Each structure stands twice: as C-alpha cells, then as structure tokens.
Amino acid sequence: MDTSSEGDHELAPNDISFNTIPFSLNFHPTEDLLVVSDAEGRVKLFKYSLDENEVKLSLRPHQSGCRQANFSSDGKYIFTASSDCSMKVIDINTGSILYTREEAHDYSINCLVSKEFMVFTGDDEGTIKVWDMRQQNIVCEFQEHGDFISDITTIDDRHIAATSGDGGVSIYNFVRKSMDDISEKSDNELLSCLSLDNDQKLVCGSQDGSILIYDRNNLENVKKFAGHPQSVDALVKVNNNTFFSGSSDGIIRYIGLRPKKLLGVVGEHSTFPIERMAVSRDNRYLGSISHDYSLRFWNVASFYEEDESEDGDSAAANENEIENDDDEEDEIEDIENAAQVDDDSDSEMGDDDNDDDDDEEEEQEEESSSDEDIKRKKPQQNPIKAQQTERQKQKQNQKRSFFKDL
Numbered sequence: 001m002d003t004s005s006e007g008d009h010e011l012a013p014n015d016i017s018f019n020t021i022p023f024s025l026n027f028h029p030t031e032d033l034l035v036v037s038d039a040e041g042r043v044k045l046f047k048y049s050l051d052e053n054e055v056k057l058s059l060r061p062h063q064s065g066c067r068q069a070n071f072s073s074d075g076k077y078i079f080t081a082s083s084d085c086s087m088k089v090i091d092i093n094t095g096s097i098l099y100t101r102e103e104a105h106d107y108s109i110n111c112l113v114s115k116e117f118m119v120f121t122g123d124d125e126g127t128i129k130v131w132d133m134r135q136q137n138i139v140c141e142f143q144e145h146g147d148f149i150s151d152i153t154t155i156d157d158r159h160i161a162a163t164s165g166d167g168g169v170s171i172y173n174f175v176r177k178s179m180d181d182i183s184e185k186s187d188n189e190l191l192s193c194l195s196l197d198n199d200q201k202l203v204c205g206s207q208d209g210s211i212l213i214y215d216r217n218n219l220e221n222v223k224k225f226a227g228h229p230q231s232v233d234a235l236v237k238v239n240n241n242t243f244f245s246g247s248s249d250g251i252i253r254y255i256g257l258r259p260k261k262l263l264g265v266v267g268e269h270s271t272f273p274i275e276r277m278a279v280s281r282d283n284r285y286l287g288s289i290s291h292d293y294s295l296r297f298w299n300v301a302s303f304y305e306e307d308e309s310e311d312g313d314s315a316a317a318n319e320n321e322i323e324n325d326d327d328e329e330d331e332i333e334d335i336e337n338a339a340q341v342d343d344d345s346d347s348e349m350g351d352d353d354n355d356d357d358d359d360e361e362e363e364q365e366e367e368s369s370s371d372e373d374i375k376r377k378k379p380q381q382n383p384i385k386a387q388q389t390e391r392q393k394q395k396q397n398q399k400r401s402f403f404k405d406l
Contacts, residue, residue, distance in 0.1 A: 011050055012050075012297035013048045013053055016046065017293060017295075018038060018294065019293070020040050020042075021039045021275070021291055022037070022289040022295060023037050023039055023068070024037045024276055025276045025288070025289045026071055027071075027281055027287065028075050029071060029073060029075045031047075031075065031281075033047055033048070033092075034280075035078055037066035037069035037080060038066065039065045040060070041060050041062035041064055041065060041066045041082060042058065043058075043060070043090065044057065044058045045058075048285075059090070061088045061097055062080065063084060065083045066082050067082060067112075068080065068111055070114050071092075071114070073116050075092070076091070077091060077092065077098070079112055079133075081110075081111070082109060083108035085103055085108060086103070087119075087121065088100050088101075104129070105123040107124045109121050109123050113153065115154045117132060118130065118139075122162060123148070126143060126145030126148065126149060127141060127143050128143075128144075129141040130174045140174060144170050144182055145162070145170065146164075147164050150163045150164060150189065151190075151192045153195060155171070155199050155216070157175075158176075159172065159180065161193055161216075163190035163204050164190060165190075167186040167190060167206075168186070168190065169182070169190055169193060169202060169204055169219065170182040171202075171219070182219065183214060183220065184220065186206065187208075189206065190204045190205070191206060191207060191233050192233055192234055194235045194236070194237050194243060196240055196241065196243065196257055197241065198240055200216050201213055201214065201215065201257065202214040203257070205232025205234070206232060207231045209226070209247065211227050211228070211255075211260075213225065228245065230248035230249040231248040232246070234276050234288070236286065239304075241257045241258055243255055250269040250271045250273060251265060251267075251268045251274075252265070252267050252274065252298065253265055253266065254266055254303065267288075267298050269291075272290045272292035274288055275291065276288070277289075285297045285300065
C-alpha cells in the first residue's frame with residue numbers, strides 16, 4: 001500500500017462490517033477514533049487508519065437499541081441515548097459506565113448532541129431536554145413538536161435548532177430557556193438539519209427528498225430545493241455554501257447552496273439507505289453508515305481544501321475590488337463634473353438592471369434542477385469534472401483532481 005503523502009491524499013481506511021444495523025456514527029474531536037452504536041444496544045470504539053481498523057472498546061450499555069453515541073467535547077467520554085429512555089456516560093479509556101439516567105425521557109430518545117458541558121436530547125414524542133453534565137441535571141425542556149425529534153444541531157453558544165417528524169423546525173435559546181421561533185409545518189417529515197451561511201440559514205432534509213432552506217431570523221421565509229428522489233436522512237457541512245447529503249437511495253451527494261444545485265457525487269452504498277454521516281476531526285474522511293450493515297470511509301480532503309482555496313481567492317479578489325473602487329472615487333472627486341456624475345448614476349441604474357437579470361437567470365437555473373439532474377450516476381460520469389479541470393488549468397499552482405476518486 002502506498003503510504004506517501006500524495007497517496008494518502010487519495011486513500012481511505014477499509015470498510016467496517018457489522019452484524020446488525022448501525023444507528024449512529026461520530027468521530028473523536030482530537031484523535032483518530034470513532035464510535036458506532038447499533039440496533040441491539042452495543043457501542044464500539046474504533047481506532048481507524050489506512051493500515052487497519054482496530055476495535056478499542058466494545059460493550060453493551062443498553063438492552064434495546066442505542067440510537068445515539070457521541071463524544072464529549074474533550075473526547076474523554078461517550079454519551080449514549082437509547083430507545084429504553086435512558087442516557088449513559090462512558091469512560092473511553094476503561095469502558096466504565098460513569099453515570100446512568102434510567103428515565104431521562106418518558107419516551108424513547110431518538111437523538112443526542114453535545115457541546116462543551118451541555119447535552120441536548122430529543123425523544124419520539126417531540127420533547128427536547130437540555131442537560132448540564134457538570135451537575136447531571138436538566139436545565140430546561142421544550143415541548144413544541146407533536147412528533148419525534150429527528151435531529152438537533154448547535155448553532156452557536158446559545159442556540160440549537162431541531163427538526164421533527166411533524167414537518168417543522170424550531171430554534172431555542174437554551175441560556176434564556178426560551179424558544180426563539182418555530183416554522184409552519186411542511187407536508188413531509190423533516191429528518192436532518194444543519195446551519196450554513198454563517199449560521200444564517202438552516203438546511204433541512206425531508207421525507208420526500210426535497211431540501212428546505214430556512215432563514216434563521218424568520219422561519220416563515222423558506223425555499224425548497226427538489227434535489228433527491230428519496231428521503232434525505234443525513235447532512236454534513238463542508239463550508240458556508242456547500243454540504244454533503246445522504247439519501248435513502250444510497251447515494252452521497254455534494255450540493256451547493258447558492259445557486260442551489262448538485263455539484264457532484266461522493267460515493268454510494270449500492271441501493272441501501274444511508275443512516276448517518278460524520279466527518280473526521282481533520283476533514284480528511286467522511287464516514288457513512290447504512291442498512292447494508294457497513295461503515296464506509298470516503299477521502300474528502302480535496303473538497304475541504306478546494307473550498308479553503310476558493311475562500312482565500314474570493315477574499316483577495318474582494319480586497320482588490322475595494323482598493324480599485326477607492327482609487328476611482330478619489331479620481332472622480334478631482335476631475336468629474338456634475339454632468340459626469342449624472343452619467344455615473346445612469347450607469348449604476350443599468351448595473352442594477354443587470355443584477356436583476358442575473359438574479360432571474362440564477363432562479364431559472366435553480367428551478368431547472370430536476371430529478372433527472374440528481375438521478376443515479378456513477379462518480380466517473382460526474383459532469384462537474386470537466387468544469388473543475390478547466391478551472392484548475394487557470395490556477396497555475398493548483399493541480400488537483402477534485403473528483404478523481406469519485
């Protein structure tokens with residue numbers, strides 16, 4: 001096996017197989033470790049590498065399905081939540097169960113997310129609870145949804161967002177112990193959620209395969225992207241404008257927010273539904289678990305590196321534009337008369353018209369995205385590859401094959 005840095009850039013660890021359906025997957029915040037929970041209540045801790053994947057810990061803390069296992073922010077503990085309504089804390093070094101809350105919820109717990117010393121849980125009847133694990137007590141709880149809580153995502157140090165089977169999404173300020181906003185109910189279950197655009201947009205996957213994009217400051221403002229033939233069960237952020245989606249058709253897609261369009265295909269689990277996805281601490285590997293009883297790794301380092309490069313180029317271009325604008329303004333102040341200023345005003349009005357035309361073209365482009373654009377395709381047939389190649393030729397020192405492994 002080629003273990004050079006160039007080779008490693010293209011490789012990923014081998015698949016991991018299970019005897020029962022895995023329910024959750026999460027990567028350690030500082031080490032090459034990941035935790036997987038399954039339908040029989042087991043929790044397994046793996047050390048992953050290109051050479052081999054080693055089981056570091058295996059136990060069964062729950063007698064029924066362990067729906068979520070997640071690391072604490074410092075990586076010392078694993079928090080678990082189960083359909084038996086209990087929540088546990090496990091020491092990753094010894095496997096000892098340090099804390100058990102047998103009746104953490106009245107109904108089966110479906111999701112669990114941790115941030116610093118806070119833990120957020122949601123159950124099958126729509127209740128969300130906020131826990132302070134320093135005191136091991138409930139800080140507050142919310143009962144705004146009428147169906148299961150499908151996903152919870154942290155937005156900042158004060159807010160979380162949650163999606164529900166009742167078709168709604170809600171935002172909470174857990175410091176003030178209050179709900180900030182809740183959307184109208186959509187026609188389909190919302191199954192996954194993440195925040196993009198500097199936390200100003202909430203992207204939600206739904207049962208019918210569409211993606212709903214909400215304005216965080218006004219959840220009544222929502223746009224719909226009909227981008228998948230089946231349900232969107234998992235979402236992972238790449239940057240403020242792009243993300244990975246995992247669907248019930250078994251395909252992992254790479255999607256842009258502005259404009260809303262399919263950018264590529266990362267890989268697939270044949271036709272088996274994708275249950276969960278997560279990205280490693282260094283953004284090198286995307287992990288996905290599926291109903292095919294497997295965990296697969298995908299090398300996505302080039303996606304994140306390309307986005308960082310584009311962000312840097314965009315920032316530099318903006319700085320140059322600002323400098324040029326300043327120079328032009330100084331010159332205008334010195335030599336232009338009132339008539340010329342009027343001409344400039346007319347020119348600006350023309351620019352506004354062009355902007356409107358651009359907006360219309362973008363809307364038409366977004367609306368033109370259909371199920372045919374998103375249809376099942378092999379990665380090597382990716383239409384974006386030619387565009388990426390052309391753009392890479394224009395960048396003298398950047399010769400990446402963006403979708404070489406897809």
